Amino acid sequence: MLTPALQNCRLLKAARREPTDTTPIWIMRQAGRYLPEYMAVRSKVTFIELCKRPELAAEVTLTAQRVLGVDAAILFADLLPMLEPMGIDLEYAKGEGPVIHNPIRTAADVDRFHELETVDSLQFVFDAVKLIRRDLPADIPLLGFAGAPFTLASYVIEGGGSKNYLSTKRMMYCDEGAWRTLMERLVRSLVRYINAQVDAGCQAIQLFDSWAGCLSPADYRRYVLPFTKQVVAGIRADAPVINFLTGNPALLPMLREAGGSVFGLDWRVDLADGWRTVGHDVAVQGNLDPVSLMADLPTLRSRAKAVLDATEGRPGHIFNLGHGVFPEVPPDNVKALVEMVHEMGQK
């Protein structure tokens, strides 16, 4: 049950397309390497340790929200640790990003990738959620999140990040049965994992389909849409879903079909066009080019204003970047952006 303070917070009102005093804003990867307060904690532990120690994950989550003055906290966590109890041997190699030592390439590999029957082994995530919710201001919602099925599948098939997704697409194209089995296991696992985040205290959930932009519309429709749709449909009805996909504006009509309350737009599309495409009967989030934060403040201001203007005064806009904030960004620019949006977004 939501408290009245949360029920009426800016972000959740915007997600319901209700008018707000000003535009809510949060920043993807707001607890990240650009922020000295984050680095102070991060420098003492490895990335995965930070994910798995609830008191530290809570600390960086809370600090980022407080330092920036943003309208939501987002759980500090990563897309991939949920895969470990499913049989994936995951390592965060220093300076290289995640590496999966036993990637899934064949139907036989899919057989040893098992569904997440219980979320017990991910208790560290839910403990972090509880600590954060306990200490977060009463009117600040906590966002949980997870990877969308395609993005998780491409990680486990490629064994890490990828440029061209050769192995992922090869499985999709050549062994559709194995692909569907893999995606179905991810769907059921994701629904359990996400609902446990909501049970622990998250007020909304963002799905990240970070790599789906490599797909053609026909491939997204056939190989991805049915599965993302099942995840969204399986999430507790009281938790609004922010459905975010990056890298291909031509997929937006199908992102809408997949479902959600809010649709995340990256900067490749004009916000006004993107909103028209997903429909004015849903809310949108985005979509400033993250490199804007490298510019001088007057330029940053005019670029933020262009995003706000593209809403045409419609309620239901959550300001954000079109992608995560870069480590190179001066933290003062992020703080300035939050102030600018709160000032210029006043209704």
Add this chain to the structure above:
Amino acid sequence: MLTPALQNCRLLKAARREPTDTTPIWIMRQAGRYLPEYMAVRSKVTFIELCKRPELAAEVTLTAQRVLGVDAAILFADLLPMLEPMGIDLEYAKGEGPVIHNPIRTAADVDRFHELETVDSLQFVFDAVKLIRRDLPADIPLLGFAGAPFTLASYVIEGGGSKNYLSTKRMMYCDEGAWRTLMERLVRSLVRYINAQVDAGCQAIQLFDSWAGCLSPADYRRYVLPFTKQVVAGIRADAPVINFLTGNPALLPMLREAGGSVFGLDWRVDLADGWRTVGHDVAVQGNLDPVSLMADLPTLRSRAKAVLDATEGRPGHIFNLGHGVFPEVPPDNVKALVEMVHEMGQK
């Protein structure tokens, strides 16, 4: 002056949206590492040597056309050597792609980046064109090509490939004067370089804006469109331009504004939608997902058929991939694709 055989070749007829006996096809990067005949030559020299020795560049160009049976040859060359006489210190580091040792980051750097006043130092390119045209079948056109101004600018600013284009966008956003000076020098240089390719014997020109997909529509319109438009307008009127941009379907309406006879579509957009967007009064090229070539032949066939079907029988389609062919692709699959398209494309 075009010979009648060239005037009536499949590819140039399609570029003029005239009916053809079957759909013309060529493959981006058809003379590339997937092809044993290419590797036999390439293994004896460095990449840049292959670019700069006209008899070798001609050999790999001609061989690829002959072995595959495609409807066009494309000059073997690279986007970047034209930058060397402009003051850029270019190296192709082994296995790493191009590196520019003196990237352009400031207005002062732009001052030392000078316009290509004469194309004399690029004679090796025009010599290759002459050799290829001499030995190419009389009814096979030779395509020249160049990078579009944004793609070249991002190379010289980033000093090589890039993930997020931080330095490029920072110059665009923060020093628009320096950016415009840089782009204007590229425009005038490109027009000279491209027209010299046509003078030497190319029948059409493809412009590659390989990195422009990282831009928002508003940024493309303000910082890129005017310059690409000037390049297209400056190209000899008797050479059709294939204007190709990859990575963001939301930019297609502006690609059309930039001009050209044929618009290259990547696989991120349905060909039918992409054609509607650029307009049925121009031709299109594309747009099979290049990973399709990793699939079994029946799958490849059905995917190629879907592209052909998306033309709705309209003349003016040149079949191609949505991006260059990958080194991992079996050469027999490329040959099979050419045969499939010629067979299924029969009118």
